[in-house]
Amino acid sequence: MNTMREPGNEIEGISVSVVVYRPDLQQLAQTLKSLAAAYDALKGTHPAFTLDVCLVDNGGLPDITASFDALRAHGATLSIIAGHGNVGYGRGHNLAIGRAASCYHLVLNPDIDLDANALIRAVEFFERHPDVGLLTPRIGDEDGHIQYLCRRYPTLFDLFVRGFLPAGARRFFTRRLARYEMQDQINERDIVWDPPIVSGCFMLFRTDVLKKLAGFDPRYFLYFEDYDLSLRTHEVxxxxxxxxxxxxxxxxxxxxxxxxxxxxxxxxxxxxxNRFGWKWL
Structure with a gap:
């Protein structure tokens, strides 16, 4: 794994890591297209900002030359890390995080489309709030509804109900799940400070904070690495x-x-x- 740079020498810009394993080429292309559009908008207010996109190939990456050429046309720099095999989600991102030399680092899923103003609003918020190290966005689904992906600390029962019960059975636990998903606080308007857990599909960090945390815990192959990193972020x-x-x-x-x-x-x-403490019911 790459050695992490010491914080303090960050370039004015955003680095992005996208870990893929046999990705949907059309969806990945759309993600990169939306990232390019958001970067274009950001350059209107922060013309000196750079964008450095690192695609981490955990296996099965198709030819994405056209998407990369389109990003380069917007002034971004791009790289691919490959040949390491499927090392898991968190360890894959850590390969890119170790190279990052930016002010901000975006952990991004290949199934996310960014709003055109997403990066402008995020950077401006960071500039107004120097104590913020991690930002999570309003995450919507294809029907326009909020996906409640901020979390309170889970119990085993919450995870089972939300992840594995059919929809008809989940309705008996609507109130319980709403509390776990912070539906009493997450909405379209209000900033929510310090949600305990945020989704790994879009985590925008100050890079020095992310490096201080040494990125994701590599012991998780897939799932819960974002829960772990969220909880550790609150410490710094x-x-x-x-x-x-x-x-x-x-x-x-x-x-x-x-x-x-x-x-x-x-x-x-x-x-x-085992790391953070068991809660059953």
């Missing part, structure tokens, strides 16, 4: 939910991805609760 900086930053998320849950993902989910949950 503030976290903010900012609904003015908007993204669209095309992702799904572990139970809809087959038995292998269920096993990985269970393994990571065990590691998470």
């Amino acid at each position: 900086a503030r976290v903010a939910y900012l609904p003015a930053v908007r993204v669209l998320h095309h992702g799904g849950g572990a139970a809809r991805k087959g038995s292998a993902h269920i096993r990985m989910f269970a393994s990571s949950a065990f590691k998470f609760f």
